[in-house]
Amino acid sequence: MNHMGLNEIREAYLKFFESKAHLRLESFPLVPKDDKSLLLINAGMAPLKPYFTGLKTPPSKRITTCQKCIRTGDIENVGKTSRHATFFEMLGNFSFGDYFKNEIIPWAWEFVTEVLKISKDKLYVTIYLEDDEAYDIWVKTTDIDSSRIFRLGKDDNFWEIGQGPCGPCSEIHFDRGEGKITSSEEFVKASEEDRVVEFWNLVFTQFDKDENGNYNRLQFPNIDTGMGLERISTIMQGTKNIFEIDTIKSILDSVAVLANIKYGEDNKTDVSLRIIADHVKSVTFLICDGVLPSNEGRGYVLRRLLRRAARHGRLLGIKEIFLSKIVDVVVKNYGEAYTELKERIDYIKKVVALEEERFNETIDSGIEILKQFIEEVEEKGEKVLSGEKAFKLYDTYGFPLELTEEILEEKGLKIHIESFKEEMEKQRKRAREARGESNYMGSDDSILNKISKDIGTEFIGYNKLECEGIVKALTKEEDFVSVLGEGEEGIIVTDITPFYAEMGGQVGDTGAILGESFEAQVMDCKKNINGKIIHFVKVLKGKVLIDQKVTLKVDKERRSNIAKNHTATHMLHEALKDILGDHVNQSGSYVDSERLRFDFTHFAALTQEELENIEKLVNEKVMEVYEVHTEVMSIEEAKNSGAIALFDDKYKDEVRVVSVGEFSKELCGGTHVKSSGQIGLFKIVSESGVAAGIRRIEAVTGFNAIKYFENKNKVIKDSAALLKCNEKELLNKIQSNMLELKEKDKEISELKSKLVQGIEEEILNSVKEIKGVKVITFNVKELDANALRDLADKIRDKMTEGVVVLSSTSNEKVNFVAMATKDAVEKGVHCGKIIKEAASIAGGGGGGRPDMAQAGGKLPEKVQDSLKAVYVVVENLVK
Template identity: 55%
Template sequence: MKNYGLNELREMYLSFFESKGHLRKKSFPLVPQNDNSLLLINAGMAPLKPYFTGQEVPPKTRMTTCQKCIRTGDIENIGKTARHGTFFEMLGNFSFGDYFKEEAISWAWEFVTKVLELPEDRLYVSVYEEDQPTAEIWHEKMGVPRDHIVFMGKEDNFWEVGVTGPCGPCSEIYFDRGPEFGCDSPTCAVGCDCDRYLEFWNLVFTQFDRQEDGTYLPLPKPNIDTGMGLERLAAMMQGVTSIFDVDTVKAIRDHVCELAGVEYGQSQKTDMSIRVITDHIRSATFMASDGVLPSNEGRGYVMRRLIRRAVRHGKLLGIEGLFLKELVKTVVDNSKHEYTELEDKFDYIVKLLTVEEENFNKTIEQGLNILTTYIEELEAKGEKVLDGVACFKLYDTYGFPIDLTREILEEKGLAIDEEAFKDEMEKQKQRGRDARGETNYMGSDETVFHKLDTNLSTQFVGYHTLEVESTIDALTTETEIIEEAKEGMDVYIVSKATPFYAESGGQAGDVGTITTATGTVEVTNTTKAVGGKFVHHGKVVVGTVKQGETATFKVNSVVRLDSARNHSATHLLQKALREVVGGHVEQAGSNVTKDRLRFDYTHFEALSAEQIERVEAIVNEKILSALDITTMETSIDEARKMGAMALFGEKYGEVVRVVDMGHYSVELCGGTHLINTAQIGTFKIVSESGVASGVRRIEAVTGRGAIHYYQEIEKELNEVAKLVKAKKDGITKKVEHLMAESKELQKENDKLKAEMAKAEAENIFDQVQEIAGLKVLVAALPNMDMNALRNMGDTFKDKLGEGVVVLASSQDEKVSLVAMATNDAVSAGIHCGNIIKASAPVVQGGGGGRPNMAQAGGKDASKMNEALQTATDIIKEQLKNN
C-alpha cells in the first residue's frame, strides 16, 4: 500500500470524481444555512439537503465535496480513546436524480482498487439484507467474491432520518487491516467491534420516501449520497492506528507535546490530555474561521466548552501561560491550502481564542472562590457531599470543570452528589433539544413557497435599473397559492425578473409598486424564498391582480438611495475599524435600512471616545474624498488576490461580486450601493455597545438620517438652554455651576443624615437582647441603602464585641437586609446565610451568603418587621440546635 498524505488523498478523491463529470464544490461553512435541525454541519450531505428533497435545483446533478464537519456527541468522552474526535473532513460524491447504484458502486470500486491501489482480497462490502440487487452488482459487475459480501440488518445498513422523508439502503466498504489489529476471537469478521475490519466508505442509495404510516414509497428520482471520513482513510493508507497519528493531525499532536515537554504514548493520562487539546484546537480554529463565537448557548456554547476543555488539559500537562495561539498556526499551516478562510482570518482566530483563554483563566479563579464558599458551608454543617445543583452551577454558569471540582473536594475528604449532577446535565441537554424544536427533514418550516414549481427562480436586475416589466408568475397568500387577489388583500408575488432587492446580507428589502392593467400592489418588503425565488410582500391597493398578468415592477428610488447610503457607509466603517482597532475586526452581522445602519463587529472591549472619533473622522474623510464605487464580477480566486474581504458563514460561488470603493475598501458583496462615496453626504456614529461576548455594535446615520439627527440634537440643546436660563454657547459653564451648587447641598444633606443616624443608632442599641448567652441585635433603620446598612452593621458588630446583628431598612421602595456575626457567634451555631435565606422571602426577596455575613434585597417594605421576627426565630433555632 502506498502512503499518501491527508491533503494528497483529498485532492485525489475530488479530482477523480471531477473526471466522472461531478461539479467540485468547496466545503460549505460549519454554520448551517436555513436548517434549524443542526447546530453545526455534521455530515457531507447536510448542506445539500435542499437538493436531495427537490426544494432547490442543484447547480449540477452530480457534485463532489470535501466537507468540514463537527460532531460533538458526548464531549466529555473525547480524548479517552484514540478513535474519536469532534472535527473531521468528509469526502462525498452525490447524485441528484442522475446516476444510481451501478455507477456509484463502479466508481467507488475503481477509486479504491485503481487509484488507491488497495488489494482486492482485503476488501469487503456490507449490504442491506433485503437489497439483493446491490449484492449482485458487487458480485457480478465488480467481481467481489460472495464470501466478501456481508448482509446486515436495518440498524447497520439502512439510512433514514426522523420518521418521514427520503431514505434508503446503504452499502459499506471495509478494509481488512490484518490480524495484528484484531481481537484474536475465532468469530472476528466484518462488523466486529475491534479495529481489524475498518469500515471507511458508506454508499447510501436514497430511493424511498417514508410516509407517516411507516410505508416506503419509491422516489421518482432516486439519489446517491456517499460519505468517507478523510482522517480515517488517511489513517488506513498511512498504516497508523488512529486519527491522531495521521500526518496533519500528528503535526498538531507533536506541537502539543513540545509545548508540554512530554512524549506521546508514555502515559494513558497524559495521552488523553494531548488528544483532547489536539482535537479541540482543530475544532475551535475551524469554528472561529466560520464566524462562531464562544457563548453560553447553542453552537457558541459548544465552542466555549471545547476551548475551556483544551485549556484545562493544558494545565494538567503543565503548560504555562497562553498556549492556544501557538497551536492555531500549526492547524492553519496544515489545512490552509484547501480551507483558505483559515489563512484569511488568521489574526482574528488568534485574537478570539486568546481572549477566550484569558477569560477562562479568570473564570478558574472566580470558580475557586465560589467553591471555597461551598466547602466552608459544608464544613460548617458537618456534611461531606456537595449537592449536584451547586456543582452544575459551577460547571454551567461559571465554566468551572467538573473534574477540577471533584479533585479539590477529594483533597478535602469531600465528594460530589454524582447522580444529582447527572440529572442537571440531562435537563440541560433536554433544554437544548427543546430549543431546536421539532423540524421536518429540511430542518426549516414548510411555507407556501415550497409548493411552487422548483424550476421557478428570479433574476435580479436591480443593480442597473429600478423599473422592469415582468409577469406575476406566482401569487399567494401566507398559506395558499391563489389565482387572483382583490383590493385590500395581503399578497406575495414571485416573478422571473425583478428590480427589487431581496433582504439579505443585512440589507433591508426594497419597497415600491407592482402595477398591472387591472390593479396595483404596494410592496412593503422583498425577501428570498427557497429555490432562488424573490418574494414581493404587499397589499393590493387598487383593483385586482392575477397570476400570469404582465406587470410593471417599480422600486421606490428614494428609499433605495437612503438604504444604499447606509450600506456603502458600512463598508467604509469596517475598513476604518480595522485601521483603528486592529486586523482582527470582522463583520459579525449588519442591518441596513433607509433610516440607519447597524454594524456588529468582532472586538473584545468597548471603543474609547478617541477611537470612536477617529473611526468617524476616517469615514467622513473618505466621503469628502468622493471615491468612485465600482463593482465587478470575477472568480473567487481573483477576488482574493485583490484583497477582497469576505463575510463569515457565507458560501460563495465560483463567480463573486466585488465592491471597490476607490481601492480603500474592497469587499465581496451582493448588496446595492452608490456610485460615489460623496453621495453618502455625512456619517455620524450614534452609539457603540456590546451585544455578546466578543461582539460590539455600532449604530450610525448618514445622509437624510444624519441631518434629522443633528436637528434633534439642536432642538434638545435649545430646550436645555431654556431650562438653565443660558445662551447655547454658555450652557456648559452654566451646568457646571449648577452641578457644583448641587454637590455642596448634597454634602450638607449627607452630614445631617449621618448625625441623625448616629442619634438613632444610640437609641437602637438599647434593643440588644441576649439569647442563649449571646448578644443579639435585630432592628429596623429608616431610609438607608444597602451600603449604608452594611456600614451601620459593622459599627454595631464592633460595639457588641461578640454576637450577631440583623438589620433591615427601606429606601425608594426597595428593602435591604443585612446579617453579620462575630467568630464566636459562628462557633456558637450562627449562620448568617441561612438567617437571610429564611427572612428575605418574607419581604419578597432573596439572597444569602457566608456564615459570618449575608445580605438580601426585597420588594415589600410593609413586611420588614415580620422578616426581622423570622430572623430572630432562626437565631433562636440555630443556638438551640447547637
C-alpha cells in the same frame, strides 16, 4: 498499501472524482445555511440537502467534497476511545439523478485498490440482504472475491430517516486481523470486536417511503457516499487510533511539550492530551466559520469545547494561557487545505485567548461557590451533592462535571448523578425547542419554496426602478391561486422586476405593482430557498390575475436612502481597517432606509478619538465625490483585484465588485449611489459590544444625519431654556448647579449623622444576652448601606463579647448589616450565617465573614421577623 498523510489522502480522493467528471466544491462552512433543523454541519451530505430534495438546482449533477463536520453527542467519549472526535472530515461523492450503482461500485473499488493500494485480501464488502443488483455489480464489474461480500439486514445496510428518500447501502471494511472471515456471523462478531473497521459507506437512494410505509422507486435515484478522512488515515498509516495519525499527532505532541510530559506513558494524561488536541481543532474551525462563545446554541458548543480543553490543560499542570499556541499548530497542519484558517488566524487566536482568560476567572469563582456547597453538605452530615447544584456550577460557571467530581472526591463526597442528568436533559430539550422542528432532510416545505423551477425572474433593479412585466405565479396563505382579490395579501412572482430582494444585510424594496384593473402595494421583497424573487403584496383595489401584464414601481426615495446607507457601510468598513488595523473584518451588517448597522471584529471599545477619526475619514471621502463603480468578474479576478470579501456564496461563477473610487473595493450584490457625494453626510450615532471580540457601529447618512443634528440641537436649546441661560453658558450653568447640589448633599449627610449620634444610646440600651454573648438588633429608618455600616461599626466598638445586627428600610427595600467582636466569633458567632437567615425572611440574600456581613431584602414589612430570628440563630451558633 501506500503510507499517505491525511492531507495527501484528501487531495487524492478529490482528484480521483474530478477525473470522473465531478465538480469539486470547497467545504461548506460549519454553520448551516437555510437549515433550521441543524445546529452545526454533521455530515458530508448535510449542506447538499436542498439538491437531494429538489429545492435547489445543483451546480453540477456530479459533486465531490471534503466536508468539515462537528458532532458533540458523544463528547464524554472523546479521548477515551480510539475513534471518537468532535471535529472530523467527511470525504464524499454525490450524484443527483445522474449515475448510480453501475458506476460508483467499480469506482470505489478502483480508488481503494489502485489509488490507496489497499491489499484486496484485507477488504470486505457488506450489502443489504435483498440487494441482488448491488451483489451482481460487485461481482461482475470488480475483481473482488465473491466470498468477501456479506449480506446484512436493515440495521446495518439500509439508510432511512422516517419518510422520504431512502435506500440500501454498501459498506467497504478493512480487516486489521489475521485469517479469512468466512461467514456473516463471524463478520458481525469481528466488527463488534473492532477487528474489522468500516471506512466507506455507499448509499443508493432509490426509494421514496410514503406515510403508509410503502417503498416507491424514485425515477431519478441518487448516490451519496461518505468516507471518514481520519478513519481511512488510521488504516493507511497503520495507527491504533485517530489521535496518532500525522496531523492530529502533531497537535497532540505540541500540547505534550507545553505540559512537559510524554504521550503514551500514562493513560490519564493521554486522555487529557487527546481531548485538548481534538477540542482545539474543533474550536479553531468553529471560530473561523463565524461562531463565537456564548451560553446558547452553537456558541455554547464552542464555549464548552474551549473550557474542557482549558480545564484539561490545568489537569496536566499547564498554568499559563496556552490554547492559542495550539491554534498555531492546527493552522500549520490544516491551513493549506482550508486557506481561511491562515487568513483568520490572528482573529481566531484572540477569541480563544479572551475566552480562556474569562474561564480562568470564572473557574476561581466557581471553586468558591463549590466550597460553600461542600460546607452545606458537611454541616448536614451528608455525602452527596445534589444534581441541581452540580448542574448550576456546570451551566453558570462553565464548570465541567469531572472537575466538580474530582474536588468532591478529595472530600469523600460525590454527585447525585441521576438528577444531574435530568437537569442536563431539560437543557437539551430547551436547546431542541430553540432550534425548531424540521421535516425530512431539513427542507422548508413552505409554499414559497414550491414555486416551479421553470419560473425565473430577471432582476433589472440596479439600473431601473420601473418596468413592465408579466405575472407568473400568485399565492395566498399556503396555496397557489389564479386570482388575488381586493384587500387580500399574498405573493406575486413576475418574469422581470426592478425590486431588490432582501439579501446581504440590505432590506428588500417596497413600492407598487399596477395593472389595468388593480393596484397592489409591495410591502417587502425577498428570495426563496431557490433564489426566486418574491413580492409580498396587499391588493388595494381590483384583482390581480395570472399572466396579466403589470407595471412594477420601486419607492424611489426609500431606495435612494438605502443606497446611501449601503455605500456608506463599505466606506465605514475601509475606514475601520485604515484606523484600527487589518484585523477588522465584517461579521454582520444591516442596511435600511433609516440607518446602517455594521458589526466587525475588534477587541476593545473604540475611544472617542478613534470614532472621531473614522467619522472624519468617511466624510472626507464623501466630500471628495468619488465615482461608485460596479464591475462583474470571476471570483478569482475579484480576489486578485484586492476586493474585500466574505466568500459566502463561494460557488457562483461571477460576482459583483463595488468600488468607491480608489478608497474601497468589496464584493457586493446590493444597490449603491452613483457617487460618494450623494451620501451627503455621515454620522456615527452609537458604538457598542455585541459579543466577545465583536463591536457594532450604528450610523446615519444624508437627510437622516441632518435630522440627527437637528434633534441634538433641539435638546441643547430646550436644556438652555430649562436652565434659564443661553446656549454658550450651558456647561457653566450645569457645573455650578452640580456644585450647589453637592453642597446640599453634604449638608443632608451631616444632619443625618447628628440624628444617628442621637440614636446610638437607644440602640445600646436594647441589648439582650444569650449564652454569655451580648446581642443587639435594631431597625433604623432610611439609612443607606454605607451609613448603616458606619453605625454598626461604632456600636460594635462599644461592646464586649457581642454581636450587633442593624436593618434599615428605604424605597421598598431593606439593608442589613451584622458585626461581631473577636471574642464573640471565638464563641461561635458567624455574621455571614446570621445575616443569611435574617435576609431570607425579608425576601433577600447575602452573606459574609464571621466578623462582618451585609445583605439586602425586598420585604420591608418582614423586618421585625428578621431581627427576631437573629436571637434563634445566635443561640444555635454559640458553643
